[in-house]
Amino acid sequence: MGVFEFKVVSSSPECAGRLGVLRTPHGVVETPAFMPVGTQASVKTMTPDELHALGAKIILSNTYHLYLRPGAELIQQAGGLHTFMNWEGPILTDSGGYQVFSLAKLRSISEEGVEFRSHLDGSRHFLTPEKVVAVQEALGSDIAMVLDECPPYPCTPQYAADSMARTTRWAIRCREASRRQDQVLFPIVQGGVYRELRQQHAEEIAALDFPGIAIGGLSVGEPKDIMYQVLTWLQPYLPSAKPRYLMGVGAPEDLFNGVARGIDMFDCVLPTRLARHGQVLTTDGPLTIRNAAYARDFTPMDSECTCPVCRNYTRAYIRHLFKAGEILGMRLTTTHNLHFILTLMARIRDSLRTGSFMQYQTEFFQRYQGERNASGTCRT
């Protein structure tokens, strides 16, 4: 595991937040980190160069989508996902499990794995723990995820308990199937919104001693307070020397709440998806760029922003691009929203470094009004 390393650099005296450094075969990532999502081997509308310029150090890509199209074997033949998409930095791939449950049709789950029909063409597929490892090894991501079952919200304690037990057994099978020396596997803690189940599963998963640990099954429709509560319950049960990844979560308020509870890694389609719908993240909260109020507003989207879009383009122009259906509009809002989230994450790291995390959080929310617009679910 020499190519992969995680170190906690410092811990906040104010909360469970910590600064860390994650070494991967494709580069070093300062944590806590936000991972932009490149579902289909592309962070929508963006080039890898642009992501790099915005300060993105690691991206996420979705195994389910790539497995169906263009196929993992094709990407392997291209030299792996990094080469295929021209992103030289670290990549984390999920296992595809979440999308099987959220996107695919006619799925049926058994101890062996999960059968489903493609949302693209209805073709039948069977994913097992061994198969998702093989697929992710073909993709060649730096961090791969085990196959898990993400139970719906709400679900009964019995369903959550059965599901998490299977997720543990699948994690073990994934590890046994793993062959690549330049890729690590993270297991996933499930357990719904039940304190005992979550803590029991965190202990079970931690005992398996994988090089990192992920928290799944959150941001699936439950209120934000419940998500934060689950993170609070889990915090003492997560191994402190391992990177902790909160899957599919990344609204501004979630970054603060997650970091305060010891989370090191986040991913979320929120900033990019909002952007394509003309929702712009600003210091004062999201704004809807199509609103008539901005028709003759010749100020930047966010007057305090230093991104290349806010330096060069006005609300009026970007509104025009959206009204006219011009792709450039989505490019500009995506660039800005990713800059907003990546800069926020960088400032959170700075605040952890200087012991002012809680102060920064207070200052941020004196301006930012997010909850009213924040989407509960922000996964692909």
Next chain:
Amino acid sequence: MGVFEFKVVSSSPECAGRLGVLRTPHGVVETPAFMPVGTQASVKTMTPDELHALGAKIILSNTYHLYLRPGAELIQQAGGLHTFMNWEGPILTDSGGYQVFSLAKLRSISEEGVEFRSHLDGSRHFLTPEKVVAVQEALGSDIAMVLDECPPYPCTPQYAADSMARTTRWAIRCREASRRQDQVLFPIVQGGVYRELRQQHAEEIAALDFPGIAIGGLSVGEPKDIMYQVLTWLQPYLPSAKPRYLMGVGAPEDLFNGVARGIDMFDCVLPTRLARHGQVLTTDGPLTIRNAAYARDFTPMDSECTCPVCRNYTRAYIRHLFKAGEILGMRLTTTHNLHFILTLMARIRDSLRTGSFMQYQTEFFQRYQGERNASGTCRT
């Protein structure tokens, strides 16, 4: 007219082609030049920085579209079109006349002007020569075009003759309405595909002594040979000291044929529109990137191309982006196609400089097979 100047630097000993320099209030353009089209104040998918990096020196924008949305008065309030869209170089705007005839509904033409209904919302509008000048002055383009009637192909000699006579009268009214000192007006030669009409109209228009001259009514459905024939007929009748702009034309074969007949300026949506449909211009001619043949083709779109896309991305990846509906695909093909056309134009200028235009044309077409894929009409 001190802010606007055109000089012929040298003339080809082989053909009517010439090298020139066009000075405008927003910068200098070497001619012959290709103008990418930014219909709605955006060259589709591209930022102005990217256009600049590709070597674009002047762009075209469409008055009809901007007049309807967001409106010329709004753009004027923004500080003009250059500021609004963040393009610092020269801009040529058309008069909107062509789009009224090709896009708008229920149009009716009279000596006074043309009435039509918007293709966007059915609203009624009336454009006169005076109005299109006022609109273009509000936009603040460097070069504005007079209102003309572009007759369909085919049309009778009588229709073509009546139409071109009105176009002359409208050109005079446009000049009388013109107020801005930092904008020049180009009149338009019409006359259908009739030699006598074309030559008569060229003489009429040339006698008006505008600072440039445009050729309209070509690439509207007639065979390419006829278009080239018309240009040959016109060539001796066009004032040699003025820039000559062939409107809406710009396929590779048209650039060679136009330059050889003394054309200095071209615009065409072809490279950008083809790109968005996955048609890629290469040294060997257009290729359809969606073709199954490219699924595992890990070579660049054009192995002889030096553009940033061909240096970093494969056919297989770009095909995947198109199949998956990813916007990045259109960005990459647009970047490449514009690089292809702008580089071709730069090489044509080089060949004029070194007296090897005909040789370059022969070499180019030994490889490039374009006609079979070239679109006859390539205007907005």
